[in-house]
Amino acid sequence: MSNSIPKKASVVIIGGGPAGAYAATRLAQQNIDVVVLEKAQFPRYQVGESVIPHVWKFLDLIDLSERIEQAGFIKKGGGAVLWEGQLRAVYFSKHGYKRPGLHVEREIFDTILLERSVELGAMVFQNMTVTKVDLHTNNISFQHTVTKEQGTIHADYIVDASGQTALVSKQEGIRKWDKDFKFQAVWGYFDQSDYLNGEGEILDFSQRFTQNPMSLASSTGNWGWVWHLMMQDKVSVGAIIPQMDLAKFKQGGSTLKERYLSHIRQTPLTSSLLEKGKLIDVVRTVRDYAYEPKKLVIGNCYLAGDAASFADPINSEGVTMALYSGFLAADCILKSLEKTNRADFYQSYYEKTLRKRYKVFKVLSYPSKTLPKELIEGVKDVVRNQSTVESHMILDHLICTNRSTDYPELLESLGIPKKEFPQRLPLPISIAVS
Numbered sequence: 438m439s440n441s442i443p444k445k446a447s448v449v450i451i452g453g454g455p456a457g458a459y460a461a462t463r464l465a466q467q468n469i470d471v472v473v474l475e476k477a478q479f480p481r482y483q484v485g486e487s488v489i490p491h492v493w494k495f496l497d498l499i500d501l502s503e504r505i506e507q508a509g510f511i512k513k514g515g516g517a518v519l520w521e522g523q524l525r526a527v528y529f530s531k532h533g534y535k536r537p538g539l540h541v542e543r544e545i546f547d548t549i550l551l552e553r554s555v556e557l558g559a560m561v562f563q564n565m566t567v568t569k570v571d572l573h574t575n576n577i578s579f580q581h582t583v584t585k586e587q588g589t590i591h592a593d594y595i596v597d598a599s600g601q602t603a604l605v606s607k608q609e610g611i612r613k614w615d616k617d618f619k620f621q622a623v624w625g626y627f628d629q630s631d632y633l634n635g636e637g638e639i640l641d642f643s644q645r646f647t648q649n650p651m652s653l654a655s656s657t658g659n660w661g662w663v664w665h666l667m668m669q670d671k672v673s674v675g676a677i678i679p680q681m682d683l684a685k686f687k688q689g690g691s692t693l694k695e696r697y698l699s700h701i702r703q704t705p706l707t708s709s710l711l712e713k714g715k716l717i718d719v720v721r722t723v724r725d726y727a728y729e730p731k732k733l734v735i736g737n738c739y740l741a742g743d744a745a746s747f748a749d750p751i752n753s754e755g756v757t758m759a760l761y762s763g764f765l766a767a768d769c770i771l772k773s774l775e776k777t778n779r780a781d782f783y784q785s786y787y788e789k790t791l792r793k794r795y796k797v798f799k800v801l802s803y804p805s806k807t808l809p810k811e812l813i814e815g816v817k818d819v820v821r822n823q824s825t826v827e828s829h830m831i832l833d834h835l836i837c838t839n840r841s842t843d844y845p846e847l848l849e850s851l852g853i854p855k856k857e858f859p860q861r862l863p864l865p866i867s868i869a870v871s
């Protein structure tokens with residue numbers, strides 16, 4: 438199979454998840470020869486099902502919105518947050534978004550994205566694991582996952598979109614764990630569940646396609662929380678557990694499954710919604726998923742998506758960040774190929790622009806009531822240049838999850854008008870909130 442992989446290409450992309458597939462599609466749209474080397478065979482499983490409506494503008498650019506609409510994904514009614522006894526809601530429609538957020542089966546969503554890149558001319562090779570990237574020669578070594586056949590390919594530019602593998606930053610020893618986000622995620626799937634709609638009413642599983650479910654996040658203390666997402670034929674339920682609570686989590690049972698179920702049962706609303714549900718599939722876990730490398734461009738290699746940085750899933754921003762960074766990397770590479778003497782400029786532009794955007798990602802999820810000064814300073818530019826409604830939506834999200842009391846001060850200092858607090862939903866009467 439590796440025989441059909443060319444010996445060189447203008448751009449080689451490592452990983453065909455949202456970041457890699459999006460960068461490949463944008464480059465292929467401009468007739469750049471682009472090769473994607475993907476370790477897995479799609480459709481492949483991936484966590485990260487809650488997608489915010491920002492995704493549509495990226496899908497529009499690659500003429501994919503209609504196909505995603507037709508895939509039948511569950512449409513979000515908004516975000517409901519039960520934090521320290523208060524149930525509040527964020528509605529995207531109130532912030533000018535005409536199209537909804539989605540709950541997507543990532544194996545389907547990601548496959549549609551990757552297939553789009555192929556339609557536009559990207560050469561995608563699956564079951565190909567990249568093993569080494571020589572940043573001096575731009576030679577990329579790979580191996581077939583099954584046959585172990587090896588090969589190399591030369592690229593003018595490389596995009597590392599290998600997700601949490603973060604191949605290049607690990608290889609170069611520049612990956613930095615984020616000490617402020619010390620959490621473990623544990624998640625599984627249930628066959629059915631009741632759910633909350635936008636009015637805070639509890640509805641039956643069978644209504645999920647006609648009455649849009651809210652994505653529900655419930656706090657468990659110490660910035661830990663539990664997510665509850667209605668999917669097409671199941672329910673995704675996961676817990677983000679602070680490291681300081683891991684000892685208590687372990688007391689929940691002798692297996693990961695027992696501990697997970699015991700932990701979920703301690704969130705009264707989620708537990709009550711899941712009364713009729715049975716756990717299906719395995720329980721999965723990951724820890725220390727928050728990091729940032731010292732550089733986002735190394736030589737001619739751009740880091741994108743999770744391979745660049747990740748903070749926390751509380752804001753459902755991972756997929757959007759992956760698409761954004763794929764978009765930005767493709768754009769900078771395209772311009773560098775056109776104007777070779779400006780390549781350094783575009784590399785530092787990428788570094789600065791993406792780094793600032795990641796800071797906003799961190800602000801949205803930072804587990805504290807006050808933010809470090811340098812973080813709030815670091816997002817000033819982005820906040821100043823974004824629309825007022827976007828600033829207000831961020832504020833709603835922060836208020837719901839009791840984060841960052843200094844973000845409103847930042848808005849005030851930038852002259853962004855004040856707004857009312859997010860709408861409070863009545864708590865379903867059957868729920869006793871601890």
Ligand SMILES: Cc1cc2nc3c(=O)[nH]c(=O)nc-3n(C[C@H](O)[C@H](O)[C@H](O)COP(=O)(O)OP(=O)(O)OC[C@H]3O[C@@H](n4cnc5c(N)ncnc54)[C@H](O)[C@@H]3O)c2cc1C
Nearest residue numbers: 452454455456476485487567599600622742743750755756
């Ligand atoms: C617990 C948890 C919950 C989350 N929930 C959400 C959510 O609700 N909403 C949201 O938007 N985001 C969420 N995220 C984040 C989201 O999953 C990621 O941000 C998103 O998948 C990043 O896309 P990506 O393309 O960068 O990486 P990925 O989707 O991980 O894709 C990377 C691809 O690279 C391939 N690859 C890896 N190594 C190699 C190699 N050596 N050679 C070739 N290919 C390779 C992999 O097979 C994979 O297909 C969550 C994350 C966690 C940890």
